[in-house]
Amino acid sequence: MRHRIGAVSYLNTKPLIHGLRDRLPNIDLDFDLPSRLADRLNHGELDVALIPSVEFLRGAGLQILSDACIACRGPVRSVRLLFRRPPSQTQTLALDVGSRTSAVLAQVLLQQQHGVRPSLVPFDIDARLDQIDADAVLIIGDRAMDVPAGQYVENWDLGEQWCNLTGLPFVFAMWVTNQRSIEPGLSVALQEARDQGLAAAEQLAAQYAATYGISTADCVTYFRQQLHFHLGERELAGLDLFRRQAAELRLLPATSTQLSLELL
Ligand SMILES: C=C(O[C@@H]1C=C(C(=O)O)C=C[C@H]1O)C(=O)O
Numbered sequence: 323m324r325h326r327i328g329a330v331s332y333l334n335t336k337p338l339i340h341g342l343r344d345r346l347p348n349i350d351l352d353f354d355l356p357s358r359l360a361d362r363l364n365h366g367e368l369d370v371a372l373i374p375s376v377e378f379l380r381g382a383g384l385q386i387l388s389d390a391c392i393a394c395r396g397p398v399r400s401v402r403l404l405f406r407r408p409p410s411q412t413q414t415l416a417l418d419v420g421s422r423t424s425a426v427l428a429q430v431l432l433q434q435q436h437g438v439r440p441s442l443v444p445f446d447i448d449a450r451l452d453q454i455d456a457d458a459v460l461i462i463g464d465r466a467m468d469v470p471a472g473q474y475v476e477n478w479d480l481g482e483q484w485c486n487l488t489g490l491p492f493v494f495a496m497w498v499t500n501q502r503s504i505e506p507g508l509s510v511a512l513q514e515a516r517d518q519g520l521a522a523a524e525q526l527a528a529q530y531a532a533t534y535g536i537s538t539a540d541c542v543t544y545f546r547q548q549l550h551f552h553l554g555e556r557e558l559a560g561l562d563l564f565r566r567q568a569a570e571l572r573l574l575p576a577t578s579t580q581l582s583l584e585l586l
Pocket residue numbers: 330332334356357373374375392398400401420421422423424425462463464466494495
């Protein structure tokens with residue numbers, strides 16, 4: 323079976339795909355924005371993809387494939403909500419078009435903390451921050467790695483906000499499939515790639531940090547402490563709470579099914 327696998331094109335995914343092609347020589351591995359991966363999986367252009375968790379919660383017939391994921395248990399660094407006016411005065415919110423999960427999270431947090439429900443505009447992938455005329459801007463991934471501090475009224479790290487408010491981790495993205503039968507060993511290969519990638523965090527940081535304008539030490543911290551790559555019971559509890567809160571705002575359909583980690 324030759325599976326088409328889509329992975330996130332950001333720095334955050336380097337540890338997840340370390341050595342994956344060697345483990346699975348028989349795959350087509352492609353990289354894209356998280357939002358596009360979800361759409362491509364939906365359109366049948368991919369068999370397996372690292373998609374925004376909110377798209378898993380929204381979608382039907384999708385199955386979690388691995389306990390490797392992109393999550394956080396505190397500040398995550400690369401998911402930021404930048405305010406040009408005090409948060410309680412937010413009338414327009416620009417959403418990074420690469421995001422789906424954080425796009426919902428930003429709206430949940432704004433509603434919960436400040437009772438605001440802004441109108442939404444896109445923050446296109448080739449646009450610069452200073453070209454976006456919105457009260458608040460959500461920016462994620464590589465272009466959020468090095469946002470200039472001090473230019474904004476407030477600058478939220480959404481991982482930090484969520485974890486402080488709920489005491490639970492937050493899950494941004496997961497490996498899922500829409501296939502009924504998947505090459506045996508794919509799930510294990512994704513977990514082993516993650517384990518091997520994390521063990522090689524220093525090496526990966528030395529290789530990539532400069533390209534992303536950060537120090538090697540900061541990149542190791544990003545891989546080892548800010549990002550969290552294991553989907554466990556607490557991560558699922560965080561995801562479940564997020565789903566309920568998003569459903570209250572009608573940003574996700576309400577459901578009574580319990581999330582569980584039954585891997586293929
Ligand atoms: C931590 C991050 O998690 C990401 C956020 C996503 C989203 O908001 O939909 C999807 C995939 C992840 O890459 C990040 O991109 O910085």
